[in-house]
Structures are given as C-alpha cells and as structure tokens.
Amino acid sequence: MQVYTASPEELLASLEEAAQPLLFPSESDHPLRPFRWDGGDVPSPSALRAAQGAAAQTPVEVTTVGDFFAPVLEPAEEAGDAALTDAGRYRQLVALLEAHLTDLRVYRVGSVDIDVYVLGRHPSGAWLGLRTKVVET
Structure with missing residues (x-):
C-alpha cells in the first residue's frame, strides 16, 4: 500500500537528500538530481526530445525502475564495502520513489551521452522523480 503524505515540494526535497551522496555509475559517474x-501530460518520448531540444531521430528508451537500478541494487561481491553501502542507499531511494509515486518509468534519451529521467505520477498529478546522465560507448 502506498502512502501519499508528502507534497511535491517535500518529496523533491526528500529525493534530493536521499540522492545526495550517490553518483550513478557509468563510464562517467553523475549525480542524481530531483x-x-x-510538460503537463504523461511524459512522452517526443515531449522529452522537444524539452531537450534534441532531434526527432534521437533514440528514447523506456524501461522500468527495477531494470535501471538493478546494477546498483545488487553489486558484485568483489565490488567492495563502498558499493554495498551505496546499494543500501539506492534501495532507500527506490523505496522512496515507490512509496510516493505511481506509474514509475525510466526514460533514456540519446545514445552514448544519455540523459536519464526516472519519473512517476504524484497524487497531485505532477510528474516527479530524478534526473541523471550515463555515458555508454
């Protein structure tokens, strides 16, 4: 059962606090930002491209929160203590998203230098979440 107690502003502040120490790993690690x-309606690939000023042919992949966060939620044993500590922080971050947002989805916009949006619908109707960047060559 989901609990909807935080206003959009409170949730964004909580997300900022929960994501503060984390850098999302890729070929170049980047912070997660609230x-x-x-854009009003449900974010669509074309609306995300337009918001970024990206070309119409820019690829947009839609995936799940579970698939996106899987590598950081279950690090390899040889990854070390820091990765295990971060995995706990990522679990808390995902739990926060799942407790306050519905229709969660992840949009990956671009190729190589990819803008990532983790978005869900707040009870107020606003679409909120996190933004980061991953680099994949």
Whole structure:
C-alpha cells in the first residue's frame, strides 16, 4: 500500500537528500538530481526530445525502475564495502520513489551521452522523480 503524505515540494526535497551522496555509475559517474516534469501530460518520448531540444531521430528508451537500478541494487561481491553501502542507499531511494509515486518509468534519451529521467505520477498529478546522465560507448 502506498502512502501519499508528502507534497511535491517535500518529496523533491526528500529525493534530493536521499540522492545526495550517490553518483550513478557509468563510464562517467553523475549525480542524481530531483526533477519535476513541467510538460503537463504523461511524459512522452517526443515531449522529452522537444524539452531537450534534441532531434526527432534521437533514440528514447523506456524501461522500468527495477531494470535501471538493478546494477546498483545488487553489486558484485568483489565490488567492495563502498558499493554495498551505496546499494543500501539506492534501495532507500527506490523505496522512496515507490512509496510516493505511481506509474514509475525510466526514460533514456540519446545514445552514448544519455540523459536519464526516472519519473512517476504524484497524487497531485505532477510528474516527479530524478534526473541523471550515463555515458555508454
């Protein structure tokens, strides 16, 4: 059962606090930042491209929160203590998203230098979540 107690502003502040120490790993690690989708309706691939000023042929992949966060939630045993500590922080972050947002989805916009949006619908109707960047060559 989901609990909807935080306002959009409170949730964004909680997401910022929970994500503060984390860098999402890729070929170049980047922070996770709170994000509010101001596009109105459900974010669509074309709306995300337009918001970024990206070309119409820019690829947009839609995936799940579980698939996106899987590598950081279950690090390899040889990854070390820091990765295990971060995995606990990522679990808390995902739990926060799942407790306050519905229709969670992850949008990966671009190729190589990829903008990532983790978004869900808040009870107020606003689309909120996190934004980061991953580099995959």
